[in-house]
Amino acid sequence: MENLNGSGDISKCPFHGGNTSNENNNKLWWPNALNLDILHQHDTKVNPLGEEFNYHEELKKLDVAALKEDVKNLMTDSQDWWPADWGHYGGLMIRLAWHSAGSYRLSDGRGGGGTGNIRFAPLNSWPDNASLDKARRLLWPIKKKYGNKLSWADLIILSGTIAYESMGLKTFGFSFGRTDIWHPEKDTYWGAEKEWLAPSNERYGDLEDATSMENPLAAVQMGLIYVNPEGVNGKSDPAKTALHVRETFARMAMNDEETAALTAGGHTVGKAHGNGDASNLGPEPEAGPLENQGFGWANSTRTGVGRDAFTSGIEGAWTTEPTKWDNGYFDLLFGYEWELVKSPAGATQWAPINIKEEDKPVDVEDPSIRLNPMMTDADMAMKVDPIYREICERFSKDHDYFTETFARAWFKLTHRDMGPKARYFGPDTPTEDLIWQDPIPAGNTDYDVNLVKEKISSTDLSISELVSTAWDSARTYRGSDMRGGANGARIRLAPQKDWAGNEPEKLQKVLSILEPIAAEFNISIADTIVLAGNVGIEKAAQNAGFDITVPFSAGRGDATDEMTEVDSFNVLEPVADGFRNWLKQDYIVSPEEMMLDRAQLLGLTAVEMMVLIGGMRVIGTNYGGTTYGVFTDNIGALTNDFFVNLTDMGNTWHHVAGTMYEIRDRKTKDFKWSATSVDLVFGSNSVLRSYAEVYAQDDSKEKFVNDFVKTWTKVMNADRFDIK
Known part of the structure; x- marks a missing residue:
């Protein structure tokens, strides 16, 4: 903006620096503050298609x-x-x-x-x-x-x-x-590196051990999709590269056969581009000037296309006919010996020794010119690693x-x-x-829901047992890839039935009572578990003086062991659950941050996260029956006591050790309640406190119950794509 007073001092512009958000400024000043951004993203206000749009x-x-x-x-x-x-x-x-x-x-x-x-x-x-x-x-x-x-x-x-x-x-x-x-x-963590393509050892405990890569990362370096085509940290070693390929693809849900097929099939067509000097490329799209209009990597000295195209620095095609689906990849990989060479851009790649002229691919612009094919370190890994080689040799002999x-x-x-x-x-x-x-058969919808609820209600199961079992079944859902959730009732199958966070002994007790009910009414155990949770919520609301009915949609099915890929489900195991005030062990990441991560995967807003936690505390659903954060003298009633007592200025709050705290009476100094950092963050974080104060108000008792029920139902139905 031009300075109209003629001083030439653009720093006087009142809008200078206005491009920096308050959130970013706050993080600079208070780097340890809990960042709620991941719960506020993808708001309907940013969607140009509107809230009613249905794709x-x-x-x-x-x-x-x-x-x-x-x-x-x-x-x-x-x-x-x-x-x-x-x-x-x-x-x-x-x-x-x-x-x-x-x-x-x-x-x-x-x-x-x-x-x-x-x-x-x-x-x-x-x-x-x-x-x-x-x-x-x-x-x-x-x-x-x-x-x-x-x-x-x-x-x-x-x-x-x-x-x-x-x-x-x-x-x-x-x-x-x-x-x-x-x-x-x-919400996606891509790594802690501060520069593109930083050395791989920044995300490995031991670079010699591919499995030591930092979780949840899968790619070996910042800015790569999979592995470095030149080798681990840019140093060619196909045997070592094979180990990193295996780990990377496994973290992307692929086994050895799928990995070999994707590597070979991906390189059966197309080519890599490295016929030039990377220093001639302009900035990436996000760093480009306005006139680039979102384009990046412009070549300032050459055309940037065809022979002049530059992306990875590796140069050449993998096969003789790069626009044809065939077995040419294996013909060249196994048909020739290969040696290390440099691309025109100086990248390390592999070239065939004494290749026949007719096996060379033609130039991308002039079909009268033939050029050497190439292989990357990952390709040579398919030849060197004994497991990958055996798979690829089978592929080479059977194109179908x-x-x-x-x-x-x-x-x-x-x-x-x-x-x-x-x-x-x-x-x-x-x-x-x-x-x-994760297939799930369709469930029965033709039954009397109220009769089932009456049967569940007549059992000796406590409100805590009913609600916590339904929660544990549903909390595995993650909106990132729409896996997990209550549908399928996989909580009764391996591996979920043995997860520490599901309290296996208590879980088996509850299931032993609910399963006969499901059989009696010819309905799924999945529906029965969710209905049981609803019964518990309704009882808790009645204990608080509110007669409500928790919405329910029938039709969940029961998965079987044959429908369940155990290894794939292991990654869904919760290692922390702020909603039940539980940590499997101490972690570098704070319990509060782990709570936000779980809430985001469940598709919850910050308000929804808060209302669920406040309700589940007073209902008494803590893991192992602990009293951390149970700020009420009326456990089992769906009251707003958690928020009332959290914000009560007649209390004082004291750090005990680690993430543990206690609340005492301000006047008498008498102990009142114990708490964790997950509980107290709702009073210390300015945004969360503003929500807590709403629910602590005298006129918010009914609002709290209604909001809790609405959010509970959202979680129970998160994986019901058949009704959405």
């Missing part, structure tokens, strides 16, 4: 056949402003879809292509995603044409699938149903087997974070139930 309803209007034809035609059309390698955008679109989906990690379910988050920082500007900004712009005319009937998230993944089909792959299927987000995600294995792995890669099949849409959705989809 699944819009999808019903989509002409899928016409869309697929448009995407297929795009692969060889639109060559004017961004010419494709060999005139085919297949490799670019596959990389776009792959890098969108490939950020998924199993441990917390975050990342992936299910929200279109590759459009935003930091993913849109990761070094590994160089030039994918062009791929998205190439898709813009199609997105513009189909409008709100097609999300960016669906279009990006579809483009990769159609690209493979256009080059000859028989794909396993495709589903629509991914809903876009509208600003960068704040390779094709089917890859097609299934590609489908898993691009659909894993979508959740259950109830969220799938479209004519190409596979009918087969896949175990990684």
Whole structure:
């Protein structure tokens, strides 16, 4: 802004520095303050489509056949402003879809292509995603044409699938149903590094031990999707790289066969780009000037396309015919010996020794010129590692087997974070139930809910047992990849039945009483557990003087052991639950931060998190029956006592040790209650306290009960995509 007083001192501008948010300023001043941002993101106010927009309803209007034809035609059309390698955008679109989906990690379910988050920082500007900004712009005319009937998230993944089909792959299927987000995600931890491609050892306890990578991370370096193509920390060692490939793909939910298939199938088509000098590239999209209009990595000295394209620094194609789905990858990998060389950009890669001229791929611009193919360290790992080699040799001898294995792995890669099949849409959705989809059979809906509730109510189960069992069953849900939840009643199966946080002995007692009731009424145990929780809530509300009915939707089914991938479910085990005031052990991360993480995965706002915790404390659902945070003399009644006593100025609060505190009477100094840091943060954090004060008011008793019931129902139905 120009300074009109002529002093030339732009610092006098009243708006200088106005681009910095209050939240960021607060974190600079008070770095240890609890940051509630992850519970405030994706508010309906930031969605330009409005609160009433229903993507699944819009999808019903989509002409899928016409869309697929448009995407297929795009692969060889639109060559004017961004010419494709060999005139085919297949490799670019596959990389776009792959890098969108490939950020998924199993441990917390975050990342992936299910929200279109590759459009935003930091993913849109990761070094590994160089030039994918062009791929998205190439898709813009199609997105513009189909409008709100097609999300960016669906279009990006579809483009990769159609690209493979256009080059000859028989794909396993495709589903629509991914809903876009509208600003960068704040809940995904990508690593603590302060620079792109920082050395791998910053996220490993021991770089020699691939399994020591920091959780929940999956990629080996900041800014990469998987592994460094030049080797661990840029040093070639295919045997060591194989170990890191195995760990990285395992953290992205892939086994050895799927990993080998994806590596080979991903490199069967397209090429890597490194024919130039990285220093000639302009800034990434987020750092670019206004006139770049969101484009990044502009080449200031050359065309930046075709022979001049630069992304990874590795240069060349992997196969003889890079626009054709074939077994050429294995023909070259096993048909030749390979040696280390440098790309034109100085990157380390592998080149074949004494390769036949006819086995060389042609130049991307001039088919009369043939160039050497190349392999990365990850490719050589497929040859060196005995497990990967055995798998790849089977692939090389049976193209149909390779094709089917890859097609299934590609489908898993691009659909894993979508959740259950109830969220799938479209004519190409596979009918087969896949175990990684966590299948659940449909449940009975034709029964008298009130009769079941009466039966449950007549048992000797306490309010605490009823409510805590339902909570433990539902709390596994995570909105990051729509896994877990009460539907399926997997709390009664391995591994959940033995999780420490589920109090196995108490759980078996409750199940032994509820299971006969489910059998008597021919309904699912899943429905029975949720109904039992509702009965407990209604009893607690009655104890507080309120006659309410907790909403209930029947139809949950019961999963079986055969439907449950035990290893996959191990990552859902809670190691902390602020709602039940429990920690499995001490962690570097504070209990309060772990509470926020759980609340965010459950899809809760800060207010919803608070109202649930306040209610569950006074009901008496703490793990092991502890009294931490139970700020009431009327345990078992759904009152607002937690907030009343938390904010009572007749109390004083004292730190005991670690995360433990006690509350004493201000005048008499007598002990009143014990508490944890999770309890007291609701009075110390200024935002949370403002909410606590609302619920502590004399006129908020009924509001509290109603808000608790509404939020409880939200959690119980979080995984009911069949009714959404």
